[in-house]
Amino acid sequence: MHLSRLKLRDFRNYVRLDAEFGPGCHVLLGNNAQGKTNILEAVYLLATLRSFRGCGGAQMIRQGAKGYFVGGSVVGQGVSEIKAYWSPRERKLSLNERPIRRLADYFGVLRAVVFCSEDLALVKGPAQGRRRFLDLLLAQTVPGYLTLLMRYAKALRSRNALLKQALIDLVELDGFTLELVQAGEALIAARREFVPALAPRVQSAFRRIAAESDALSLHYQPGVAGDFAVTLSQSRTRERALKTTVVGPHRDDLTLLVNDRAAAPFTSEGQKRTLAIALKLAQAEHLADVHGTPPLLLIDDVMGELDARRRAAFVPLLQHSFRAGGQVFMTCTEENWPRQLGCELQRWKVEQGHLARGAE
Ligand SMILES: Nc1ncnc2c1ncn2[C@@H]1O[C@H](COP(=O)(O)OP(=O)(O)OP(=O)(O)O)[C@@H](O)[C@H]1O
Ligand SMILES: [Mg+2]
Numbered sequence: 001m002h003l004s005r006l007k008l009r010d011f012r013n014y015v016r017l018d019a020e021f022g023p024g025c026h027v028l029l030g031n032n033a034q035g036k037t038n039i040l041e042a043v044y045l046l047a048t049l050r051s052f053r054g055c056g057g058a059q060m061i062r063q064g065a066k067g068y069f070v071g072g073s074v075v076g077q078g079v080s081e082i083k084a085y086w087s088p089r090e091r092k093l094s095l096n097e098r099p100i101r102r103l104a105d106y107f108g109v110l111r112a113v114v115f116c117s118e119d120l121a122l123v124k125g126p127a128q129g130r131r132r133f134l135d136l137l138l139a140q141t142v143p144g145y146l147t148l149l150m151r152y153a154k155a156l157r158s159r160n161a162l163l164k165q166a167l168i169d170l171v172e173l174d175g176f177t178l179e180l181v182q183a184g185e186a187l188i189a190a191r192r193e194f195v196p197a198l199a200p201r202v203q204s205a206f207r208r209i210a211a212e213s214d215a216l217s218l219h220y221q222p223g224v225a226g227d228f229a230v231t232l233s234q235s236r237t238r239e240r241a242l243k244t245t246v247v248g249p250h251r252d253d254l255t256l257l258v259n260d261r262a263a264a265p266f267t268s269e270g271q272k273r274t275l276a277i278a279l280k281l282a283q284a285e286h287l288a289d290v291h292g293t294p295p296l297l298l299i300d301d302v303m304g305e306l307d308a309r310r311r312a313a314f315v316p317l318l319q320h321s322f323r324a325g326g327q328v329f330m331t332c333t334e335e336n337w338p339r340q341l342g343c344e345l346q347r348w349k350v351e352q353g354h355l356a357r358g359a360e
Helices: 036-048 117-124 127-141 145-163 170-209 228-234 236-242 269-291 308-312 314-323
Strands: 002-011 014-020 024-029 068-076 078-086 091-095 112-115 216-221 253-258 296-300 327-332 345-351 354-357
Touching (some): 002 036, 014 354, 036 068, 036 078, 036 296, 112 269, 117 269, 127 170, 127 253, 127 269, 170 216, 170 228, 253 269, 269 314, 296 314, 308 314
Parallel strands (some): 024 327, 024 345, 296 327
Antiparallel strands (some): 002 068, 068 078, 078 091
């Protein structure tokens, strides 16, 4: 799978960009604040309809413009044309000129894994980031998961809106509760099955890059102890007082332990970074295994920050990607690539919102 064409209009600092890319490894070189990460952000947006910087649509519109457009051609089994337009008033998403109404019909056209400084929040930050990591990977690999997740989110929104009212219609509440429990139990089951399957991959990536004495373990930590329906009914008084649903898989977490202690408070910055990279390496390897083709790898400035050992951990993944006809985009301010990459680099120069082919 690769992105053969990228078209941007009024996206971040790009007035317009039309670029064509082959498979292989593309290096985006440029000084700070020129628009390197913005390109990775646009590619990731095509894959997931989200920014990996955690910001909303409005921030991605070029200052002074009304809306942004990001389009791309994806070569996989056939060619898919994706077009996404976003403005505060209007959102349009199409696949091969057909409007997309159900997100589940769109997901999977382009699969990408990003390595960026924000990954550190997977270890340091709140549970939400780890839930998103799990949900994205499950949505990218388990048919029906995204639909389930959206059903749960909708039931949760409706139920919480109802709990905020002064007079609560109990029949309506029962209806939302039933839907919440049905979708929620299926989510819990999927996550409970998935985490132990993912754990060995993360552990193996971690072993390759961490100090030898460090041992990592990962556990699914459900936001419901016991039966969801029962726990929910037991929480009635508390949820009335707080006016929100207080138990459920929207409170799930993924526990990360290094040497049997919680990773966030007890590890060094370097260990946290190693763990974050291990999670992402595992994500990329899992996607490649399940689908038989490697995902796009978007590597933002990461290499500059890593020591030789951790850089070397990327090499098997990159080489597998090259052999399988995959595609990699990486940004850097100066070329600091390990020689052992063993692939031809296609160099691009990024300068003030313009992309140009660089010297071979
Ligand atoms: N909505 C926007 N409209 C116009 N310009 C924007 C917008 N959002 C960001 N920018 C500009 O984009 C530039 C930053 O782009 P980007 O983050 O891609 O830089 P970079 O090349 O990755 O730099 P670094 O090496 O520092 O990471 C900045 O000049 C910033 O002002
Ligand atoms: Mg950047």
